[in-house]
Amino acid sequence: MSHDSAAPETSRKLSGRRRREIVAVLLFSGGPIFESSIPLSVFGVDRQDAGVPRYRLLVCAGEDGPLRTTGGLELTAPHGLEAIARAGTVVVPAWRSITAPPPQNALDALRRAHEEGARIVGLCTGAFVLAAAGLLDGRPATTHWMYAPTLAKRYPSVHVDPRELFVDDGDVLTSAGTAAGIDLCLHIVRSDHGTEAAGALARRLVVPPRRSGGQERYLDRSLPEEIGADPLAEVVSWALEHLHEQFDVETLAARAYMSRRTFDRRFRSLTGSAPLQWLITQRVLQAQRLLETSDYSVDEVAGRCGFRSPVALRGHFRRQLGSSPAAYRAAYRARRPASQSERSVEVADGPIPAQSRRTAAAAAQGQPSASAPADRGPETGKPGSDAYAPGTSGAPARPTLPGQRERPVG
Numbered sequence: 001m002s003h004d005s006a007a008p009e010t011s012r013k014l015s016g017r018r019r020r021e022i023v024a025v026l027l028f029s030g031g032p033i034f035e036s037s038i039p040l041s042v043f044g045v046d047r048q049d050a051g052v053p054r055y056r057l058l059v060c061a062g063e064d065g066p067l068r069t070t071g072g073l074e075l076t077a078p079h080g081l082e083a084i085a086r087a088g089t090v091v092v093p094a095w096r097s098i099t100a101p102p103p104q105n106a107l108d109a110l111r112r113a114h115e116e117g118a119r120i121v122g123l124c125t126g127a128f129v130l131a132a133a134g135l136l137d138g139r140p141a142t143t144h145w146m147y148a149p150t151l152a153k154r155y156p157s158v159h160v161d162p163r164e165l166f167v168d169d170g171d172v173l174t175s176a177g178t179a180a181g182i183d184l185c186l187h188i189v190r191s192d193h194g195t196e197a198a199g200a201l202a203r204r205l206v207v208p209p210r211r212s213g214g215q216e217r218y219l220d221r222s223l224p225e226e227i228g229a230d231p232l233a234e235v236v237s238w239a240l241e242h243l244h245e246q247f248d249v250e251t252l253a254a255r256a257y258m259s260r261r262t263f264d265r266r267f268r269s270l271t272g273s274a275p276l277q278w279l280i281t282q283r284v285l286q287a288q289r290l291l292e293t294s295d296y297s298v299d300e301v302a303g304r305c306g307f308r309s310p311v312a313l314r315g316h317f318r319r320q321l322g323s324s325p326a327a328y329r330a331a332y333r334a335r336r337p338a339s340q341s342e343r344s345v346e347v348a349d350g351p352i353p354a355q356s357r358r359t360a361a362a363a364a365q366g367q368p369s370a371s372a373p374a375d376r377g378p379e380t381g382k383p384g385s386d387a388y389a390p391g392t393s394g395a396p397a398r399p400t401l402p403g404q405r406e407r408p409v410g
Contacts (some may be wrong), residue, residue, distance in 0.1 A: 014088055015116035024058040024087035027077055029067040030096030035124050035181055037089040041183040051200040053193045062106040081109045089119045092126035098150050108135040120172050123181035127174045131155040135172050144177030149271045151176045182207055184247050189392045232270055243286045249275045284320045287313055291329040298325045
């Protein structure tokens, strides 16, 4: 299901000297070659024989060359910043350092392009260039989950959402790291030319036309360097070490010796996420690991991840990963050799009960078990309900394109 995320106040008429079919890719020295190559491959190769409409690509140097990229390669861009004046879409695929300021001339060119109606796209760390140009102020945006806290801390007016694969805010779009740039470029083709064209391109690239879910499944429990130096990092570390216990955000605020309101504000500036959402995400990630590496039943997994009930786990798990815990485990084990899936991983507190092994075996075969009731909607008792579980905030989730956030979340 497609959604038009461009709001009237953010849409600008394209200047007469710019052309919709022209895509400018802005390269800098020190940028990773994989991210840089994504828009070059998507928009720079003629695939009209496969039903993909043709774009005209302009590769532009954002600073004086030669441009050195990963692996010691040197690139010479055929165009400079002046060529951006013709583009209807400008892509910044990456930036070499999240701590270094981008060249002022490049920022000025991006601002002019945006003012003249061009669509501005930042892939991965390219979001830092867009933020430095002021194009993300007051807008939703994403970047690689590892850099999201830094983006939120350095640019507090940006609504950073580290959960999304990409964010489409109409005339400004951003994506998460590396392969998520492919997701966003495919989304742009889909928006410009329809589902069939995007599907044809995806087949040529041998990638799925749409990936479900967001970045949650790729997050790890390490803390970015800037977080590790913050006094609040001790509270974050404590929370990660005690996910098996039932505690809430009030508990974390008390450990930080802050009021709830102050803690919420400081936590968001540090991590780019509201503390409640962050805590739920970490509990789901822990549940995901246990489903992959143990034979605990879904009920036992819920208890070991700090959820107040298995129903709450199922609701949050489905919203974040797009499936029930039992279905996730079955799919995970189906991808592994039978000899591996039958072996249980050792756990710190002793052997896994036989009942848990029977429950997991039943779940892997798609059968209900006595200790793992059929998946139900969160806290409603109704199958498939989208209502939020107690302890969360907000209304039932709206359907959106996988990996896409339409409007501000902060």
